[in-house]
Structures are given as C-alpha cells and as structure tokens.
Amino acid sequence: MTATADAPTQTRQFRLPDLGEGLTESEIVSWRVGVGDTVQLNQVIGEVETAKAVVELPSPFTGRVTALLAEPGQVVAVGAPIAEFEVAAGASAKREPNLVGYGAMPEAAGRPARKARSWATAAPAAMHAATEPAAVNAATEPAAVHATTVPAAEPATAPPAERPRSTPPVRKLAKDLGVDLAVVHGSGPKGLVTRDDVLAEVGTPPSPEAGDRETRIPVQGVRKQTAAAMVASAFTAPHASEFLTVDVTPTMELLAKLKASKAFADVRLTPMTLAAKAVLVALRRHPSLNARWDEKAQEIVQYHYVNLGFAAATPRGLLVPNVKDAEVLGLRELAAAIAGVVDAAREGRIAPSDLTGGTITITNIGVFGVDAGTPILNPGEAAILAMGQVRRMPWEYRGDIALREVLTLSLSFDHRIVDGEQASRFLADVGAILGDPGMVMTMV
Structure with missing residues (x-):
C-alpha cells in the first residue's frame, strides 16, 4: 500500500542483490520505472546483465520511486544502492520481504569477497557456433534486500560513495x-x-589516437566469462580430436518424413535434433564420455544422467544452455526442450541454472557453412561433438558414385577421462545411427 499525502513516510534503499554463481557485479541494462512512479511489491523495475544472463529486478517495496542511483550501462558492485523508494513509515518487518531465492548480501555497499568456484560451473565454452533453436523463464537466484531507513522528516543520509566508474x-x-x-x-x-x-x-x-582505423571493445559479461573459461579448459584438459564423415542421406529423408507427419506438426525438428538423439543412444553404450575430472580428488566422476548442452551464438556472446535429464525424453519432447533453451538463451531470458550443470555438449558449426573443426571442451565436461554442414556431394553408394547428403562429425574429448578407443567407438556409433537410423534398434 502506498503512502498517502498526510501519512508519515520513510526512505528505503534497494541495494544490488547477490544474483548467485559467485558474481560480484552486474551492469544496469535498463530501468522500467522513473523517478516519481508508484510501484507495487515484486513489480519488475529494471534489468541487469550478469556474466550469465539478463535478469529482471523485482521491486522489494510498495511505494514511490524517489531516486535511481545507477544509469544504464553502469557496472555496479553487489551491495551498492541502486534505487530509493518512499514508503509508509512504520512498516512492519512482514512488509519488508526477502525475495525468494535471494542470497545474503553485505551491509556495506563495497565490493564483496568473491566466492570460490570451480571451472565446472563457469560460463560456457565450446566453439563459437550457433545451434538450432529455444523458452525458459528468466528465473535466477536473486538476493535479499537490505534497506536503510531514513525518517521523512530528517534529511536523507547520503548513499555510500561508489567506486569510480571504469571497466x-x-x-x-x-x-x-x-x-x-x-x-x-x-x-x-x-x-x-x-x-x-x-x-x-x-x-x-x-x-595514440587510432581514429577510424580501429575500435576497442571492452570485454565483459558473457564474453569475458567465456574467454576465461576457454583458457582454463584449453590449458587444464588435454584435448584430443577425431573426425568422421558420414553419408546421412537416410537421416535427412527421415527428417523430411517426420516434419510431414501429424505427430510432429507443431514441433521444430532439425538435423541437430536427430544428432542429439543419436548422441543420447550412443552414450548408453559409452558412458565414459558423460563424465568429468575431479582434480582435487584425482577421480573420474561418471554421470548417471545426461544434461545435454547446445552451444548457441547470441547477441551477448557464446552461451551453452543445457537440457536437463535429456536421456529420458522422447524425440518430440527433446525437440521442444532444445528449442526452448536455445531460444531463451538468444533472447536473453535464460535462467542461470540452465547454463550450468551440463555433462556433454553439441555445437553446430554447419550453420556457418563449415565442414569440421576442433571444438574446445565446455569446462567440467569430457566431450563435445561438432556438427558440420550437410553437403550434397558425390559419394560411393552401393558400388557406384551418387550424389548423397554428407556430414562431418568432429569430436573433442578429455584424454584424462576418455581413451582413444572409447572415443572412437562412441563417434562410430553416432555416425552409424545418422547413416542408418534403423541401427538404433541394435543399440537399445
């Protein structure tokens, strides 16, 4: 309930919440309210960008906005005041909500200590490539609201000094x-x-001034996190790569049939969808590729579930959302899940939880007209499969030369976890399924 003209009021400050994942600062993207606007509890008042995603900020109060203390484009430390509200005086503690999921936040507006984190939960890596499709809510791990109370009759206490603006x-x-x-x-x-x-x-x-001959682009947010993750992955996991070129004409014919069927009329099916299903089938026979290396314990941790990641090129940089428990999904459900997370990532509304916890990744470099490459492992994963462009080209077929649909698969793997034989058999199984989808009957 907002304060009336005759009712006593007090000023409350809203400090930038701790959005989780060890993040210590965020960039103000936009404000959806202005000074003088009346807002309700949990009404979205703005957006901030972290190294993970663009996150909506709900109002912690019902009242009137009296000040916006940070501008769009400004990088703000967690705990720093970003807005002030005029609310009814004497509000009970029950009217000062903790936003669900928000973690604790320092009372001071200074920069908090960075939380320890492993590269297994760092921002995504993989080749700079796009994939097919995605729709997940921008749910995040928000933060508790710490407010300072100033009686309306007294001059408002000046907010703590912010650090100088810089990148x-x-x-x-x-x-x-x-x-x-x-x-x-x-x-x-x-x-x-x-x-x-x-x-x-x-x-x-x-x-020296470079004029129009060069442009310097600050590296921050997703791009900064991706760069750090790539360096860590490349220099901590011994990468090895293998390639396999396959006649996927039967898979492309199956794809056309499925798209024409009523059962898949409202589902977005792509070559990536069928490749993802082939990977899930092959992992049942070769689970060593669905694992991670525990450096501290010097152990291999093998997963009994598959959180299948998909590298997606977005306006904010490379993101790798993943479909949780993908191994239990049917083809229709898998297609919808892939479309959901990839679309959400590209539109900037992906939840941070959907960007972590992946166990193996697929990246589609074929959308750029590329045939093959050596993808870098997503940190904390044992393997990543790159799909090249499906090309129509001359190919040996039944003892003759014919025009066929041909695809090259590129597999990179962590040689600490996966031996060459295991990787080769896995890649051969994926290729066998894409070369003849009926082979699935012999593998399940």
Whole structure:
C-alpha cells in the first residue's frame, strides 16, 4: 500500500542483490520505472546483465520511486544502492520481504569477497557456433534486500560513495600499476576512467589516437566469462580430436518424413535434433564420455544422467544452455526442450541454472557453412561433438558414385577421462545411427 499525502513516510534503499554463481557485479541494462512512479511489491523495475544472463529486478517495496542511483550501462558492485523508494513509515518487518531465492548480501555497499568456484560451473565454452533453436523463464537466484531507513522528516543520509566508474580491464590495469582510481579524473563518457587516464597517472604516454582505423571493445559479461573459461579448459584438459564423415542421406529423408507427419506438426525438428538423439543412444553404450575430472580428488566422476548442452551464438556472446535429464525424453519432447533453451538463451531470458550443470555438449558449426573443426571442451565436461554442414556431394553408394547428403562429425574429448578407443567407438556409433537410423534398434 502506498503512502498517502498526510501519512508519515520513510526512505528505503534497494541495494544490488547477490544474483548467485559467485558474481560480484552486474551492469544496469535498463530501468522500467522513473523517478516519481508508484510501484507495487515484486513489480519488475529494471534489468541487469550478469556474466550469465539478463535478469529482471523485482521491486522489494510498495511505494514511490524517489531516486535511481545507477544509469544504464553502469557496472555496479553487489551491495551498492541502486534505487530509493518512499514508503509508509512504520512498516512492519512482514512488509519488508526477502525475495525468494535471494542470497545474503553485505551491509556495506563495497565490493564483496568473491566466492570460490570451480571451472565446472563457469560460463560456457565450446566453439563459437550457433545451434538450432529455444523458452525458459528468466528465473535466477536473486538476493535479499537490505534497506536503510531514513525518517521523512530528517534529511536523507547520503548513499555510500561508489567506486569510480571504469571497466574491469581498466580496474585490473590500475591495480597492477598501483593507481588509486579514486584520485583519477575520468575523461570518458560521464566520467568513465579510461586506460589512458590510468597510464597518464603514472606518467606513461597515452596510446595514440587510432581514429577510424580501429575500435576497442571492452570485454565483459558473457564474453569475458567465456574467454576465461576457454583458457582454463584449453590449458587444464588435454584435448584430443577425431573426425568422421558420414553419408546421412537416410537421416535427412527421415527428417523430411517426420516434419510431414501429424505427430510432429507443431514441433521444430532439425538435423541437430536427430544428432542429439543419436548422441543420447550412443552414450548408453559409452558412458565414459558423460563424465568429468575431479582434480582435487584425482577421480573420474561418471554421470548417471545426461544434461545435454547446445552451444548457441547470441547477441551477448557464446552461451551453452543445457537440457536437463535429456536421456529420458522422447524425440518430440527433446525437440521442444532444445528449442526452448536455445531460444531463451538468444533472447536473453535464460535462467542461470540452465547454463550450468551440463555433462556433454553439441555445437553446430554447419550453420556457418563449415565442414569440421576442433571444438574446445565446455569446462567440467569430457566431450563435445561438432556438427558440420550437410553437403550434397558425390559419394560411393552401393558400388557406384551418387550424389548423397554428407556430414562431418568432429569430436573433442578429455584424454584424462576418455581413451582413444572409447572415443572412437562412441563417434562410430553416432555416425552409424545418422547413416542408418534403423541401427538404433541394435543399440537399445
């Protein structure tokens, strides 16, 4: 209930919630309200972007917005105040809700200590490739609301000073050079501290103006997380790769029949769908590829379920959403699930939980007209399969040369977990199914 003109009021601050996954800062994407607007409890008031996804922020109060303390494009530390509300004075604790799923947050607005995390739950990796399809709610692991109360009759306490505006690379440079950003004058837009500002503080000549000949793009959010995950994966897991070229004409014919059938009339079926089903069948015979390496325990952890990931190129960078317990889904359900998570990732509404916990990944580089490649493992997984372009080309068929639909499969695997024989047999099984879908009858 909002305060009336005659009722006493108080000011409440909304601090940036801890969105989980060890994240310590987020970028304000947009505000859906303005100063003076009246909002209800849990009404969406804005969006923030983390290294995982774009997340909606619900209002922790019913009242009137009196200040928005961060601008779109600004990177804000977890715990820093981002908005103020005027609410009825004397509200009981029951009217100051903890948003469901939100974790604890520091009272101070300073940067919290980073949580320990493993690369098994880091942001996705894999080749820069798109896949087919996806629809998952932007549910996240939000955060408890910490509010400071200021009686309306007294002057509002000034919010804690925020750190100077800068990008993560610039903050790292300043730390390496021993520069206190608080004393640096920012020459960038709206006082943003730039790389040249930091270099000038230590007497290093700024970089020459490049004019229109080059553009510097700050690496942050998903792209920053992906880059870090790729480096970690490439230098911690001994990658090995194998390739298999297959005549998939029977699979393409089956795909056409399924699309024409009433049973699949409202389902998005693609070559990726059938390849995913082939992978799930092959994993039953070769479970060693559905595993991870536990570095601390020096053990192989083999999964008894399959959270099948799909590398998706999105406007925010590479994401790898995964379909949970994919091994129990029928073809129709699998197709819908793939379409759901990939579409959600591309539209920026994927839940962080759908970007973690994957056990094996498929990436479709064929959509770019590419035949083969050596994909990098998604951290914490033992294998990744890349699908190339399905090409119509001359092929040996029944003792003669004919035009056939041909596909190259590329498999990368962690050689600590998977031996060459295991990987080869798995890849051969996937190829056998795609070359003749009826082979599934001999494998289940």
